[in-house]
Amino acid sequence: MDGKCSAQGWVYSALAEVCRRSSPAAKDEVSTMLETLLPILIFTALALAVIGAVRRIRLWRQGRPSRVNLLQGLMALPRRYLVDLHHVVGRDKMISNTHVATAGGFVAAAVLMILVHGLGIANPLLGGLLLLASTSMFVGSLFVARRRLNPPARLSKGPWMRLPKSLMAFSIGVFLITLPTVGLLPDGLVEGSGSWLLALVLAGVVVWGLGEMFFGMTWGGPMKHAFAGALHLAFHRRAERFGGGRSTGLKALNLEDEAAPLGVEKPTDFTWNQLLGFDACVQCGRCEAVCPAFAAGQPLNPKKLIQDMVVGFAGGSDAGYAGSPYPGKPVGEHQGAPHAPILAPVVMKEGKALVDAETLWSCTTCRACVEECPMMIEHVDAIVDMRRHLTLERGKTPNKGAEVLDNLIATDNPGGFDPGSRLNWAADLNLPLMADLKQVDVLLWLGDGAFDMRNQRTLRALVKVLRAAEVDFAVLGAEERDSGDVARRLGDEATFQSLAKRNIATLAKYRFQQIVTCDPHSFHVLGNEYGDFLQEGQGGSDFNASYEVRHHSTFIAELYDAGRLTFAPWKGGSVTYHDPCYLGRYNGEYEAPRRVLKALGIQVAEMERSGLRSRCCGGGGGAPITDIPGERRIPDMRMNDVKESGAELVAVGCPQCTAMLEGVVDASAEVRDIAELVADALVERPAGDVSGVSRRTTAVTTAEEVTL
Amino acid sequence: MSEIIRRDPRREWIARNRLHPDHASVLAALGVNSEGGGAASEWLGPNGVVRKNPRAIGFIGPNGVKRIDRSGLQQGRQAAATTTAARDSRRRVTIDQPAFLVAVVPDLTGGRLSSHDKDLLGLARRVADADAEQPGAVVAILFGEHKGEGDGEHKEEALGDAGIDRVVHLDDELYAGFAPEARLAVLSAVEREMTPRFWLLPDSPLGGADLGRRLALRLGERAATGVWQVEVDNEASLGWRCTTRGAAGSLDIQRPLPRVALALAECAEPMDETRHAAKCQTLAAPIPITLSRIEDLGQVAVDPAGVALAEAEFILSGGNGVKQWDAFHHAAKVLGATEGASRVAVDDGFMARDRQVGATGTWVTARVYMAVGISGAIQHLQGIQRCDKVVAINLDPGCDMIKRADLAVIGDSTQILAALVAMVEQQRGGQRDAA
Amino acid sequence: MRPEQQQKQQKPGIDVAVLVSIGRHPTTGRARRAEQDARGLELALAMEAELPGSRIDVLHAGSQDVDSEAALRSYLGMATGVGMGLESMTLLEQPEGSDAILPLVEHLAATSPQLVITGARAERGEGSGLLPYALAEHLGWPLVNSLASIETVENGVITLLQALPRGQRRRLKVRLPAIISVDEAAPAARQSAFGPARRATFLVAPTTSEADSELAQWHLSPARKRPKRLKIIKAASARDRFKAAASKAEGKGGQVLTDVTPEQGAEAIYKLLKEEGVLR
Known part of the structure; x- marks a missing residue:
């Protein structure tokens, strides 16, 4: 002044x-x-x-x-x-x-x-x-x-x-x-x-x-x-993001330290460089433009959220904010202070705390905002930090959240199914078990889709493909647990860490070169987030170095390149491909699924938003569990994108995406997992080709064509 | 009956003339009158000879072929007659000098013995009749009005048919509703006067579970609860051993049968071969009046719409095919059904989220689940696995819900619901007029 | 300010003892908070709004080990944002296989709460559901089973709703002190949060304990599947019995009515509803 x-x-x-x-x-x-x-x-x-x-x-x-x-x-x-x-x-x-x-x-x-x-x-x-x-x-x-x-x-x-x-x-x-x-x-x-x-x-x-x-x-x-x-x-909290790197795994909470806050209750519970990051916002609204929850009319606007955090640590009300509000929530009613709770502990009659819980639970953690932000602000980290407080300190995970977390604690899977029945779907497939073999090339990680009748079709297809390519693989069977993805995104770091540590201990018992999974969420968590929980003697200091985690599309692409798969030409109609957030933005894998589709003879009719800018299906981050109402549904919007591309079939690579997109009523396109398309197109390898002639050269050109 | 056979030439003529308008009724009358027991296919001919019409015999079998059943049991009338005969042939049992008593306190829900009660009485009979030389008697303590079963003379026989020898019936205001203390006082009095060897109660939420446990503690017995199997065991103090469910149904406990046992449904077969006396008894000593610290203010009207889905016994569930939601809500109200919905109906905002049925919503256990315009996504069908009867109304005869349904009606749901509502309202109106 | 407030609030509030046990997950058998006991605690916590200043004493009689501790802590994890003395629980420590009734009766007689809330049946051990009745008999207090909700507490009289099967309710007035047992009809328990659960402490009270010798003599085994009751046909003639045995099972594949008028369809449905007895 x-x-x-x-x-x-x-x-x-x-x-x-x-x-x-x-x-x-x-x-x-x-x-x-x-x-x-x-x-x-x-x-x-x-x-x-x-x-x-x-x-x-x-x-x-x-x-x-x-x-x-x-x-x-x-x-x-x-x-x-x-x-x-x-x-x-x-x-x-x-x-x-x-x-x-x-x-x-x-x-x-x-x-x-x-x-x-x-x-x-x-x-x-x-x-x-x-x-x-x-x-x-x-x-x-x-x-x-x-x-x-x-x-x-x-x-x-x-x-x-x-x-x-x-x-x-x-x-x-x-x-x-x-x-x-x-x-x-x-x-x-x-x-x-x-x-x-x-x-x-x-x-x-x-x-x-x-x-x-x-x-x-x-x-x-x-x-x-x-x-x-x-x-x-x-002073960015994820220095790895610079210089072309990627850093998408959530930061672990230290649960050993009882004095450390469990998540973020008040603005001062953020780290100082997070607060600094909020202040860097230029309010360009690119995040708002790509946010699926905002587009669906759910009460979330990433830009407003970051501005609210600024209001929080500087103190005051959000009345000075001059951008789009959270859909359905007028601006000017919320206020905050550095040491005041961001979320009201009880429903207050007059005035409101800084942010309403449903704003945080609307997020699908698709990272579109983070990737789009020119200031490289980490929205998802902030949202999960605040969710952690809600779940770990207040026990306020909305809707089905509490039930899902209880199930994860009691049965190691979100559906509350008998853990022993994880392999029931494959009773006729005679899947080799890790416990019997001890050592294989590929560990097939089934994920919780093993309990879902729709995803079991995908898994069957994948097993068929692996067998056709004569891959030496095995599954953990009943020893496998949920990867902890949902628990972590719902803010239950304690359950996540418990699952992660037990899974790591199981994995450490066996020897294998790579993990292949058809669930990008497991892929992300196993590959990017388990590294923080390694103890000495478990796969060495560098967990990720002891094996690689692959998405099935990557693995199939490699098998095809190595000449181990032969496909019949595609006879269906036009096809588009939906990039799962946890495969694309979280892991940068845009190319392999397209390469596989290309190998099948499919010309992908790209949607307007694809690749890095792909729109979320609405299934991530526990959003279907917390289920915050909006004006539209995210999967409906995505299916509309599919429709606009003119495709009759949308290829996906994620059980969540499959479930969300198939849940759309009167959809114009069929939803198939890449593994299913590949399994359908499999033909016996011609006798002359058994020598295993590499398709590497052709693959390179394929990749170039896709990037063009 | 006179020996002389009287003939009615006109009726005989009509019986022969198949084109006569009265032909059928005359045939029927002749059939009933004839002592031989045949239907219209047999009658007394003009010369007093029994005539048969071979074409009228038999019935059309399931494959559309005519079958003749020589035993003649196909005729409805005759079948009914046989059962009555079987009923009458049941052995009458009276036990005047019982060696011991087995006391049973049935729930008597709605004034009638429930199937659980009958199973329990079956168990009581097994225990009482184990030694044919020295049979025990089953004494039932009944609280509240007993409506009996069937009508006419059968009404009063229901208790005896279920295997009860003696009845202590207390139909007093005092024992109505939730009156555990008053009821317990009666049971204590029975204990003092008759000292039954066993007390058997149903382990049911309808009252038996509560009363039985109170009684056990009053008698200082460690009751066996959740009993589902009882076997003779000569090493046990009372000569019986039982298997009970423990630890929330995850454990089977084998133990000697104590004096007080609370048994689950289907613990034994209900009685159906004997008829017992069901003699009424009164207690000699007056029952001490206890001052109750629990006051029953009566049942509270519960809106079926507000009943939790998981608890509801009749659910009317709407999906994407429901076009007129007002009519749907009205139907639910008239039918007294709890409303449910498919995910799509919830997503579209027609129903609240807590009404969603299915794997991602609520798993329901209704007796009747009526799915209106729900095609039956796999997640939805998972959620209704445990429903007894599924009724589907849908336009698409090929949808999965139709395959699951016990009764499916293909057609416009709005019209069918409206017709159903009209039918129920008409019936209700009729009943009210009659009453 | 604060002590005054507390004094003011102490007037309407009552002392509530909630008995909790270690539950068992039905499919995995892992220790957890018992479903019914947690609902009981939920009822007590919900009284905070109705009766500010009420104090809850969470009681557990049993041994303390790693598994059970996590389960017990999860009860206290429900105490988010409420005071009511839920930072700790009283542990009546006794060896495995002891009878819990005696120490509980002693403790309740000594602390004399006005209301005791307990789950109807334990998920482990005998699980007979006799405990609430034993307490009521020993203490001489009235007992109400299957509680749905507490309406009011005034002048030592509690008005509550008892759950009857199929969602029906009955209103009861009970003189305090009383024991209330809770089953699945009570409102579902709130989420248990990790933070408060981790911070919770145990007040260990020494107890006299007596081994449950009777239970030790019984033969316990995992539950067998109960045989499904066969439809026994008692017919007069051999022919009838043969016919009944040979007849096709009913209900395989439902009846589908196509091309019927709405009235005919409605009539078929009406008949079924009548048969099932769901139309009142």
Whole structure:
């Protein structure tokens, strides 16, 4: 506050100066005045920015500690910003270029301005560069303004609407005050009494620009994203995401430490770099645009959630939020404070806590928002953190959640089935058991789909394929348990860890090269999340190194490449492929399923949203269990996507997706698992081909065609 | 009956003339009148000779072929006559000087012996009649009104038919409703006066389970509960050994049969070959009046719609095929059914989530499950596995629900429901008028 | 402020003892909170709204080991966001195979709660459902079985709804102190949360215990499947018996009515409903 006042004070004193002396020697005096005024303005704004920064940092440091290598993070910052972040931003070329021009221009202009006007190094070369930078920034800001002319619904309004004007004010102001430095000042322009007025206007414009760009950066204006965003990139909680890596497994709770909070109750229970991450949000609404729950009219909007977290740790109400609300929940009724519970413990009569529980339970953990976020904010982590508190501390897992968790505890599967009946579906298949063989090439992980009559068809198909390819495989049978995926997404970390540890102990008894599963959720959990729970002597220090986990589509693709499978040509109609979130976004496997379909002779008619941007089926994250009502159903929307692609059949690779998409009434397309399609197309290998001629070469071209 | 055979030439003529409008009724009359026991296929001819019409004999078999059953049992009338005869042939048993007594306290739900009661009486008889030389007597203590079974003379015989020798009947306001203390006082009095060797009660939620346990503790006996099998065991103190269900039905416990036993349904075969006296007895000593600390304020009206799905005995369930939900709700109300729904109906917002039936909703155990416009997704069918009777109304004769249903009606659900509602309302109206 | 509030609240509140046992999951046999006991605790917890200031004493008589401890803790995991003294449970420690009735009677007589809530039957051991009755007989308190909900507690009289089969209810008024037993008709127990369960403590009370010698003599075995009752035909003639035995089983494949008028269809359904006796 006081920053703004003092800035205004400068304007007034300048005004007083103007009133006192209005003489013919105005021109000189005007330039002298600007020369004295500018350094003062610049350094005041910088000082205020520093004060704001300290204040902001103290807000973030309310969070719990988190181990981050600060120096290394800062060193990696330029690369993370210029390469990784722009990789995400670059998906929208227009905005990417606009941002390069504006942000690049601003950073250059700010540095040069400090040198030229702040420190008075009136080097014409520097001045020229400064002019160039401010011009670039101006051009960029024009594009920003154009985007704001008729902004899409996902963009936040409010203060963000003035940002292009502020950018212009800064760039124009800097441009004009730099003109004298390079001696380009047109003489007639500042003569006469008009010159004072002009100088005044100029000073005002510069003050506005400086206020927004420097002061607003650390005091909570739209430019906050630059400051918080840079630090967020430097101290990101998942450093592995930078440099092309992937980090999608949830972070484990330390249950040994009884003092550690179980999940997040109040904003300060987040780690400090999570809080910092929330502050980095630019409210671009890309997350909102891809969120399946938001599209279905469920009360979740990832952008609003992140903004609510900011409101939480800074204190206040969400009334200042100017974007789309949570569907069905008006803005302005919720408030929070750093040490106040985010979710109301009991139903309150007046006013509401920061977030309603159903907002958190609407999430399908599809990670579309995380992948789409240009600031690389981790929405899913935050949601699961808060869910953990609800489940572990309050026992408030909604709808069927409590029952499912009880079943997982008592029977090791979410349906409450007799664990001994896990292999009943395969009574006629004579599946080899791990307990008998001890050592095989491939461990077939069945997943809980083994209890589901629909998924049993998929499993049968997969077994047929494995047998056709003469794969040396076995199953755990009754020794297998739920992977813990559902328990973990429902926030029950205790049950997850118990399942994980017991599964790891079972796996450690046997020797195998890889695990193959037709359930991407098990695939993700086994491959990406079990690593945290290894003890000494269980597969060594690097669990994942002792074997690989594969999705069945990957494995089938490999078998085909190795020439171990032969298919009859596809005779059906047009086919599209639905990417399961836990296979695609969580594990980056977009190509293998398409390769398999290609091998079957299927030309995939891609849906508008596919691959990285595939839309969730609505089956992840325990969403079908918590079942938060919306206006539409997510699988219905997805089946509509299928319909629009014109496909008569949608190939999937996940039991959840199969169940969700098949649950759509009056669907236009049939739902088949890839394993089923492959099993149907199997033909006896011709005698001459038994030598096992590799199809590797053809496969490479196939892959290229798909990526094209 | 006179020896003289009187002839009615006109009726004989009609009987011969198959085109005569009265032909059938005359044939029938002749059939009944004839002592020979035949139906219309046999009659007394004009000369007093029995005539037969071979075409009228027999019946059309299941394959559409005419079958002749020489034993003549096909005729409904005759079959009924045989059963009456069998009934009458049941052995009458009177035990005047019993060696011991077996006391039974049936639930007498709704004034009638339930099948559980009858099984229990069967068990009581087994225990009482084990030694044919020295039979025991079964004494039943009945609380509340006894309505009997059937009508006419059979009504009063129901108790004896079930195997009861003696009856202590207490039909007093005092014992109505939930009155465990008053009932216990009666049983204590019976214990003092008659000292039965065994007390048998049904282990049922209808009252027996509660009363039996109270009695056991009052008598200081460690009751056997959940008894489902009783065998002779000479080593046991009372000569019997029983198998009971323990630990929530997961354990079988074999133990000597104690004095007080609470038995499950189907613990023994009900009696049907003997008829017992069911002689009424009164207790000699007056029953001490206990001051009850429990006051029964009467039964509370329960809205069937509010009954939990898992508990409901009659569910009307709607799915995607239901087009007029108002009519559906109305039907549920008139039929007194609890409402259920398929997942689709819930997803579409027509029904609340807690009404969803199926693997992902509630597993139901209704006696009658009526599925309206539900095609029968596998998850739904899983949820209704334990229903006794399934009625399906659907437009699609090929859907899975029809295959599961015990009765399926193909047609427009709205119309059929409306007709059903009209039928029920008409019947109700008729009953009310009559009453 | 706080003590005053508590004093104010202490007036309407009553002391409730909830007896809990270690349950057994029906399919896996793992230790868990017993279904009925948990419903009993749920009833007690629900009284918080009705009778603020009520105190709950959770009681368990038995031995303490790793398995049973987890099961017992899961009861206390239900105490989320309620006070009522649910941070701990009283453990009447006794060796395996002891009779639980004696120590419970002693403890209840000493602490004299106004209301004792217990599940109707245990999921382990004999599971005869005699315990509530034994307590009632020993303590001389009235007992109500199959409780559905507690309506009011006023002046030492509790008004409650008793569950009858098929969702019917009966209203009863009972003078306190009383014992209430709970079966499947009571509202389902709330979720047990890991955090409060982990923090819960046990107050171990020494007890006199007596081995259950009678139970030890009985022969216990896993439940056999009960034979399905055969339809025994007692017919007058051999021919009838043969016919009954040879006749096709009924009900295989239902009756399907196609091309009937709505009235005919409705009539068939009406007949079935009447036969099943579901139309009142």
